[in-house]
Structures are given as C-alpha cells and as structure tokens.
Amino acid sequence: MRIVVTNCNTTREMTEDIVRGARAAAGPDTTVTGLTPAWGPESAEGWLDSYLSAAAVLDALRTYDGPPCDAVVLAGFGEHGREGVRELVDVPVVDITEAAAHLACLLGRRYGVVTTLDRSRGQIEDSLETAGVARNCAAVVGTGLGVLDLAADPARTETAFLAAAGRARDAGAEVLILGCAGMTGLEGTVARKLGLPVVDGVGAAVKLAESLVALGLTTSRAGGYAKPLPKHRAWGRPTAPGRGGTAQGRQS
Structure with missing residues (x-):
C-alpha cells in the first residue's frame, strides 16, 4: 500500500518531519511518500495562506507523477482544499x-x-x-x-x-x-x-487511510464529490509587466 502525504506549505523540512511521523504510524506493508507544493506559503497561518495553500496542494496532486498511490493524506490542520481533493483524485482522501x-x-x-x-x-x-x-x-x-x-x-x-x-x-x-x-x-x-x-x-489519518484501502472503500461519486465537470481550467497565468502585487500595492 502506498500513501501520499501532502504538506500544506513549501517548507521541505516540515514535510520531512511529517513523513517521519506518518511512517511511525504506518503498518509494515505501507509506503509513505511526502509531497511538498512547488509554490504557496512557507507556513499556513491565516485565511490567505490557507486558500493559497489549498490551490497549491491541488496543483501538486494534479501534476503528481510518482508511483501510483492507494490513498492521500492531507497534512494541514484546518486548511482548505479537502473537498476539492476528493473531487480530483480517485483514491480515499483523509484530512488530518x-x-x-x-x-x-x-x-x-x-x-x-x-x-x-x-x-x-x-x-x-x-x-x-x-x-x-x-x-x-x-x-x-x-x-x-x-x-x-x-x-x-x-x-x-x-x-x-x-x-x-x-x-x-x-x-x-x-x-x-x-x-x-x-x-x-x-x-x-x-x-x-x-x-x-x-x-x-497525522498518525490518525494514516491509520484511517490504511483502513479504508483495506476495506476496499473510496470516495462516493454520488452527489457532492462527483468528478469535476469537463471544461477548460487555467492553472495560473503569468503576471503582466507592471501588473504585479495587490490592490494595496506590490508585495513579495
């Protein structure tokens, strides 16, 4: 069994700590793979960070090209994105x-x-x-x-x-x-x-993910977590010269 554990921020040292905790909880036949978003906040603290983190995690899972996984664990406490990930992927999704x-x-x-x-x-x-x-x-x-x-x-x-x-x-x-x-x-x-x-x-989510996979259960597609409608989706765009920043001025 392979579980992908996503960090909600771009700090790789935190991903490594989370993966260590996940592996400590996982069974001997479970492989844990950590996933760090390529962009987003270095730590998620507040509504802005949380929404940015959600989009970054969705993008990371959308473009994931590692070995096929059996479940996804979202390791961001209270962060957004849980429902969107359940629409996106075809394996059980467990939020910590x-x-x-x-x-x-x-x-x-x-x-x-x-x-x-x-x-x-x-x-x-x-x-x-x-x-x-x-x-x-x-x-x-x-x-x-x-x-x-x-x-x-x-x-x-x-x-x-x-x-x-x-x-x-x-x-x-x-x-x-x-x-x-x-x-x-x-x-x-x-x-x-x-x-x-x-x-x-983290440990709770890993054990629940293992249980769902062992029982052959995954996200229902009847209703709220139906697959996303087929349409064009632009995942980000370049910022035009002179148009960067926010309504309050340019920010890093």
Whole structure:
C-alpha cells in the first residue's frame, strides 16, 4: 500500500518531519511518500495562506507523477482544499483535522484542539463544522507559537503546548488533539504529563487511510464529490509587466 502525504506549505523540512511521523504510524506493508507544493506559503497561518495553500496542494496532486498511490493524506490542520481533493483524485482522501476529531470522539465525550496562533482558530472551527464533528469540540486553544517556531525550540514548544492544553482541559476537554502537523511527536509527553489521551492527526489519518484501502472503500461519486465537470481550467497565468502585487500595492 502506498500513501501520499501532502504538506500544506513549501517548507521541505516540515514535510520531512511529517513523513517521519506518518511512517511511525504506518503498518509494515505501507509506503509513505511526502509531497511538498512547488509554490504557496512557507507556513499556513491565516485565511490567505490557507486558500493559497489549498490551490497549491491541488496543483501538486494534479501534476503528481510518482508511483501510483492507494490513498492521500492531507497534512494541514484546518486548511482548505479537502473537498476539492476528493473531487480530483480517485483514491480515499483523509484530512488530518477530520481524522483526529473522529478518533477523539471515540475516546471521550468532548475534545480540545491545541494549535499554533489564535488566528487559526476560526479556520479549524469551520473545518470541524464542515466535517460534522464540531459539536463535540470543547475548545480550540492557541499556543502563541507560529508554525515555523515549533521546531526551533522544542522545550519552549512543549511548555507552551502544556499551558494551552491545560486551558482546553479546563474548558471541558477529555481528549486533546495536536492542532498542527508540525506538532507530531508531542503526543506521548503531553499524554503522560496531563493524564489525557492525545491524538496526533497525522498518525490518525494514516491509520484511517490504511483502513479504508483495506476495506476496499473510496470516495462516493454520488452527489457532492462527483468528478469535476469537463471544461477548460487555467492553472495560473503569468503576471503582466507592471501588473504585479495587490490592490494595496506590490508585495513579495
């Protein structure tokens, strides 16, 4: 079985960390291949980054020319693109946000998500709502750390995570979820120190993807996830001279 795991940003070091976590969770007969978008944000933090990331991931999967895969795991917590990818590819698609929440619901009545910056909370809440698991969420709590800060100082990351996790527990969470793919690996330490089950979305998504493939199940084409209508689609265009940037001026 081969699973393609897509990073939601262009930071290859993060892709490597995600792949290590995915391989640790995968069964012995599963091969994990990491996929880094060729363009997009270096980290996804906010609505603009998230929509840009979604288009970049779709483009990366559209142009993927590696060995055929049996499932796709989307390793961006709360990021957009999940529904579009399910239209695009012909194999099961498992998003780490949705996977973690579904498993958390099997472990306790209410769960809490510990994520990076507070600005990501709205996206995560919307993603959980779309997936139908928001009613069991006690809180989405930020650590105050950016995505690229997580690996810079592991001790600081653990301290910030534990503080945020305590607030989620106080809000009624009986299970905790790592709210960023870059947090993979923290679950064991946090579970021991707080005495609560901790779900890593990458591991959860990999195991659910394996289960879907083993059961011979894939995305339904009846209705919402029907194949895209045949039409011309332009995937990006060159910027005309003097026309770059945004309505507020040119930006890098």
